[in-house]
Amino acid sequence: MNQESLQSLLPQILLALGSTAILLGGAWVRNRRLWLLVGALVAIVAALVAAFVEPPQIDILGMYSASAYARFCTVLWSLTVAATLVISCRYVDIFRFGGGEYASLMLFAAAGMSLLSAATSFVGLFLGLEVLTLALYILIAFRHGDTRGAEAGMKYLVFGAVATAFLAFAIALIYTATGTFNLQAAAVGLQAGDGLRPLGLAGWALLLVAVGFKISLVPFHLWTPDVYQGAPAPVSGLLATAAKGAVLAAFLPLLVMSGEGIADIKAILWLLAIATMLVGTFAALPQTNIKRMLAYSSVVHMGYLMIALIVAGADGSRALLFYLVVYSLATFGAFGIITTFADENGEIQDYDDLRGLAALHPRRSALLAVFLLSLTGIPPLAGFFAKFGLFQAAFRGGYAELAVIGVIASVISVYYYVRPVIALYAPESASVCRDVAARSETLLLVGCAAVIVILGVYPTPLLSLVALIIP
Amino acid sequence: MITVTHYLMLSAILFAIGTLGVLTRKNAIVVFMCIEVMLNAVNLTFIALSRHVGNLDGQIFVFFVMTVAAAEAAVGLALLIAFYRNKETLDVDDFNMLKW
Numbered sequence: 001m002n003q004e005s006l007q008s009l010l011p012q013i014l015l016a017l018g019s020t021a022i023l024l025g026g027a028w029v030r031n032r033r034l035w036l037l038v039g040a041l042v043a044i045v046a047a048l049v050a051a052f053v054e055p056p057q058i059d060i061l062g063m064y065s066a067s068a069y070a071r072f073c074t075v076l077w078s079l080t081v082a083a084t085l086v087i088s089c090r091y092v093d094i095f096r097f098g099g100g101e102y103a104s105l106m107l108f109a110a111a112g113m114s115l116l117s118a119a120t121s122f123v124g125l126f127l128g129l130e131v132l133t134l135a136l137y138i139l140i141a142f143r144h145g146d147t148r149g150a151e152a153g154m155k156y157l158v159f160g161a162v163a164t165a166f167l168a169f170a171i172a173l174i175y176t177a178t179g180t181f182n183l184q185a186a187a188v189g190l191q192a193g194d195g196l197r198p199l200g201l202a203g204w205a206l207l208l209v210a211v212g213f214k215i216s217l218v219p220f221h222l223w224t225p226d227v228y229q230g231a232p233a234p235v236s237g238l239l240a241t242a243a244k245g246a247v248l249a250a251f252l253p254l255l256v257m258s259g260e261g262i263a264d265i266k267a268i269l270w271l272l273a274i275a276t277m278l279v280g281t282f283a284a285l286p287q288t289n290i291k292r293m294l295a296y297s298s299v300v301h302m303g304y305l306m307i308a309l310i311v312a313g314a315d316g317s318r319a320l321l322f323y324l325v326v327y328s329l330a331t332f333g334a335f336g337i338i339t340t341f342a343d344e345n346g347e348i349q350d351y352d353d354l355r356g357l358a359a360l361h362p363r364r365s366a367l368l369a370v371f372l373l374s375l376t377g378i379p380p381l382a383g384f385f386a387k388f389g390l391f392q393a394a395f396r397g398g399y400a401e402l403a404v405i406g407v408i409a410s411v412i413s414v415y416y417y418v419r420p421v422i423a424l425y426a427p428e429s430a431s432v433c434r435d436v437a438a439r440s441e442t443l444l445l446v447g448c449a450a451v452i453v454i455l456g457v458y459p460t461p462l463l464s465l466v467a468l469i470i471p
Numbered sequence: 472m473i474t475v476t477h478y479l480m481l482s483a484i485l486f487a488i489g490t491l492g493v494l495t496r497k498n499a500i501v502v503f504m505c506i507e508v509m510l511n512a513v514n515l516t517f518i519a520l521s522r523h524v525g526n527l528d529g530q531i532f533v534f535f536v537m538t539v540a541a542a543e544a545a546v547g548l549a550l551l552i553a554f555y556r557n558k559e560t561l562d563v564d565d566f567n568m569l570k571w
Binding site (some may be wrong): 034121123127128132134137138145146150151153154155157158161162164165168169171172173175176180293419 | 482486489492495499502503506509510512513516517520523526528529531532535536539542543546547549550551553554556557558561563566
């Protein structure tokens with residue numbers, strides 16, 4: 001490892017070192033807000049470095065890449081983590097989290113996510129994914145003495161550890177079949193019609209199982225609603241946005257290639273996408289808990305994103321990245337609102353608790369409505385434009401059936417997204433007034449909503465940026 | 472003569488036993504042991520293959536898997552303790568507060 005490769009990894013090194021420093025510092029200075037803000041600052045600095053400092057090398061030791069695409073992902077995940085830290089400021093005070101540990105684990109997760117989406121070899125992929133997952137195990141069960149949180153942590157741990165074992169075995173099989181750890185070479189090696197091809201295909205199938213667990217594709221989605229419900233709201237927000245986005249982003253460069261081996265994988269993805277969209281939609285309908293509803297909503301949105309992954313090519317990649325950004329903004333916002341409504345007694349989760357809240361908290365209720373409507377895909381908001389682009393790409397790529405199922409799923413989704421909004425604006429007034437939101441929380445959430453509205457009417461800047469960096 | 476195929480068979484069997492254990496056992500600690508069996512099956516595959524192909528990459532990967540397994544065991548046991556303090560049980564069937 002020479003100086004150039006270290007310099008190319010600067011954003012990730014900043015995140016990891018910053019995280020270690022906060023962990024050590026947090027042992028001496030017990031100041032929650034200070035460490036959260038330092039953590040957010042480190043994440044923002046890492047994002048700035050990734051965005052503006054030109055790396056001297058693109059290929060780092062054959063394990064990671066510092067391409068424009070990888071750096072864009074780093075910026076995205078670092079900013080998500082920074083926003084999560086800022087929005088958690090009041091939340092960590094209420095539930096007496098250790099501020100240093102919380103901020104440090106968030107930064108570790110950011111480092112893992114950015115390594116994951118930058119991986120060009122299976123070694124890098126495995127390490128990035130594990131750094132991310134290990135930090136998440138702890139973050140999910142972070143609320144001390146909370147039985148639901150501990151149970152959510154256990155569930156994620158058991159599923160996650162099994163997924164890790166599957167991933168490792170998948171890598172072993174692919175290594176057997178192709179003799180390489182390089183992602184691109186392994187996918188190309190699959191095309192050769194030699195005797196080891198079945199072994200390689202079995203490896204890719206196991207890999208899909210592991211990835212299916214991580215981004216909760218049906219039938220591997222069973223942990224999702226439980227974990228989202230039990231985890232602290234800001235952590236659920238991170239789980240639903242950046243943690244899933246990073247895994248998807250790691251596989252996008254791979255599926256852009258064409259070939260016989262990739263075609264076989266796409267056939268399986270096709271089935272998974274359909275199952276994910278349909279099962280997720282119907283499971284979301286009867287939910288009366290907003291965190292569980294958002295969990296199933298994230299399952300359905302992963303199904304939509306699978307369409308873009310299957311279409312691949314320039315069209316698919318552009319649609320995928322644009323959709324990912326818009327979806328992340330809205331989902332982060334929705335979990336952010338739940339965070340701001342939290343008080344000593346816990347979070348607001350049931351629709352019954354939301355009833356009539358709009359009369360007492362008109363601004364936050366309006367913001368939540370904007371986020372949910374953007375997830376539905378109601379026209380002036382960015383969600384509509386993102387869905388439009390995605391289904392259009394599917395039609396053009398010759399996957400009309402996927403687009404049709406996607407459109408049907410989004411029409412049905414109006415029901416479960418509008419239900420909490422109706423509860424919010426119900427005529428009877430809520431029994432309890434919630435705490436006032438901190439100014440930083442309000443500013444951040446208003447910012448998210450503003451970006452969603454602006455991208456809805458004027459998406460060109462993000463579209464051209466995305467077109468610039470796709471691999 | 473023991474060939475690489477035998478090693479692959481053995482590790483596939485170990486992996487299957489581990490998976491079966493995860494699916495059927497009730498105690499969370501035993502579930503964890505099964506996951507360790509799965510990971511060690513992976514390690515066996517890597518070592519056998521790396522020797523067979525004559526390239527060291529596979530053996531390096533084993534170190535990463537071992538490190539990850541150790542980290543996972545540390546976090547996992549901590550979570551088990553947190554869960555036990557709350558519920559006084561480690562039976563998987565008692566993970567039942569969160570459901571549809």
